[in-house]
Amino acid sequence: MQSLISLFQAAVVFGTVIMFGCIGEIITEKAGNLNLGVPGIMYLGGIASLASVFIYEGSTKDPSPVVCVLLALVSSFAASALGGLVYAFLTITLKANQNVTGLTLTIFGSGVANFFGGSLNTLAGRFEQVAVPVTSAAFRKTSMLSGIPVIGKLFFSYGFMVYLAIIIAVLTHFFMNHTRRGLNLRTVGENPAAADAAGINVNRNKYLAICIGAGISGFGGAYYVMDYIKGTWANDGSIENLGWLAVALVIFTTWKSKNAIWGAYLFGILFWMFLYIPGLTRSSQELFKMLPYAVTVIVLIITSLKNSRDKQPPAALGLPYFREER
Amino acid sequence: MSTEIKTEKAPFVRVVKQEGMPFSKRVVVRICFVLIALVVCGFLINAITSYDPVSVYTIMFEGAFGNARRTWATVREMMMLALIAIGLAPAFKMKFWNIGAEGQILIGGIISAGCMIYLSACPAHVLLPLMFVLSAAGGAAWALLPAIFKARFNTNETLFTLMMNYVAIQLTSFFVAHWENPKGSNTVGIINSANQAGWFPEVFGQKYFINVALTLVFAIFMFIYLRYTKHGFEISVVGNSENTARYAGMNVSRIMIRTMLLSGAICGIAGFMAVSGASHTISTSTAGGRGFTAIIVAWLAKFDSATMLLISLLIAFLNSGATEIASKCKLNDYASDMIIGIILFFILASEFFINYRLVFRKKEKGGV
Secondary structure, eight states: OHHHHHHHHHHHHHHHHHHHHHHHHHHHHHTTOOOTTHHHHHHHHHHHHHHHHHHHHHHOSSOOHHHHHHHHHHHHHHHHHHHHHHHHIIIIISOOOHHHHHHHHHHHHHHHHHHHHHHHHHHTTOOSOOOOHHHHHHHHOOOGGGGSTTHHHHHSSSOHHHHHHHHHHHHHHHHHHHSHHHHHHHHHHHOHHHHHHTTOOHHHHHHHHHHHHHHHHHHHHHHIIIIISOSOOOOSSHHHHHHHHHHHHHHHTTTOHHHHHHHHHHHHHHHHGGGGSTTOOHHHHHHHTTHHHHHHHHHHHHHHHHOOGGGSOOTTTTOOOOTTOO | OOOOOOOOOOOSEEEEEOOOOOHHHHHHHHHHHHHHHHHHHHHHHHHHHOOOHHHHHHHHHHHHHSSHHHHHHHHHHHHHHHHHHHHHHHHHHTTOOOTTHHHHHHHHHHHHHHHHHHOTTSOHHHHHHHHHHHHHHHHHHHHHHHHHHHHHHOOOHHHHHHHHHHHHHHHHHHHHHHHOSSTTSSSOOSTTTTTOTTSOOOBTTBTTHHHHHHHHHHHHHHHHHHHHSHHHHHHHHHHHOHHHHHHTTOOHHHHHHHHHHHHHHHHHHHHHHHIIIIISSOOTTSSTTHHHHHHHHHHHTTTOHHHHHHHHHHHHHHHHHHHHHHHHTTOOTTHHHHHHHHHHHHHHHHHHHHHEEEEEOOOOOSOO
């Protein structure tokens, strides 16, 4: 029982990182742009939140937790949206290939983040370990409800970002399916020429979706840095792995953000399961960690086999739109 | 009340497609953009490290080509990247998004390392060809799976190959834990450091001669294959329009599977080269993101062998150069990824000015 609870907790924390990444990417892909820069964007979000708070905490004696949290979130959103803007400018205005631009953004984002993550203390002229204890504590603060036995542990023992992710998932679902703007956005992703003819501004929709989507993906990076690894920095490439898992999760959810809520936690369970299976050696543990990826491949195959209409990617996903080329 | 009719003005600037820009002009546009990117990077490094932009590049050049050892390291890196890009070229020309080079390289690497460990008693003229063939087969097998599903069920290959990377990475971790030496280090260590079995031998006194030769052979092969063979023609037809290919009576599934086998095999060989010809060990970072960088190299080079070699050289230079700067300033060497990212952004942007031109609104003459 105890180990089941801790598996669930680990899965929720893990799932929240990729849920943010996934929702951002769903919004982007609904506008018809396959952004393979998600890992890079999550890196940018993570490092921006860490760097801004690191400077703030170092400059004041008594940093206020509220300011810390706000600063971390705003800077992470801004940095990732900026990354999204570069991608949007190159793919929409300059009509560069989406996959190649996305991969470049991943290289760039991981370079920026790991460079500043590893050099932050040297650059700031402070030679201690990079750490932001006040902010991290504020991110990890739990409500009083976590004291309730079992239920408190299962549902209330997390920082606020876990609930924020769920809220954003629900809001995105509502926006996509129950508002006029959401419908417009989906039209842009399905058939940009028809959207254009109907008077929808294709480029503006794409720009907005990509930048906002990137900002949300970036929260995943911020959550990873502040909560998952407790306000430090590690140059071990794990944000990149998580970013790709977020891309995989988009397929798993069949482009529906409400599915991301349970899908993300399921990925978390699959990822951490090896710790709870007795009798594994260190090498066979590694084989178990394949599970989330293997499951995604299977889902990918099944969705392509079934060919049901509501489980398909947006029809114009990955294709450029140029009005004069019809 | 005014009865003025509102006429919308023509947009201030509009984009028009253009084709057939002369080759020399294209080269000039590209070089200009690379130069602008280098200047931007120079100032960026200047802002971080306070070296002036000129000495930044002097140091970078020093780091990449300062002495024979450094030059060879840069060349080795260039050849590695170029070989992967050459492997990816046919797949991408076919518009088959093989994001899975990373995994195909690792599988080739695992097989090579396995051969080195278990067959170290074999003589070199048996062992090396065997490793070559087996790692090619491994890489091809890793690429085959997504290709079959793409060909049969139109399963999205971008995401399938991407996931195969992570399966391969976990497989590598498994073998690293299995072969670890010494126990508890969680690394394989240098394999066969005593008898150097399975290492590329020195030729003409050069450690990396075979790396260069192997890559150049494949570069020439790919150039001919894509330009002057029936296979190459079929690839470009499928890449331009699958329906056209079908209409012309081509067996698209077969072309797809065949091309991916070739692409995967060359990536597998790149893994063999990484293990046998460079690091002499295997780890999850054996591919080290090169599988992704090589995609961009192949795409930007428009699958032309010579251009792929050139772009690889540029990236290898930036890599070694930025590492040198970072070590001089006690900063970490991820700076190179940042700089490479910026330069690639600029090269991507330059494509726009080759394929499109901007038309500005003309001043309207006379009144209505």
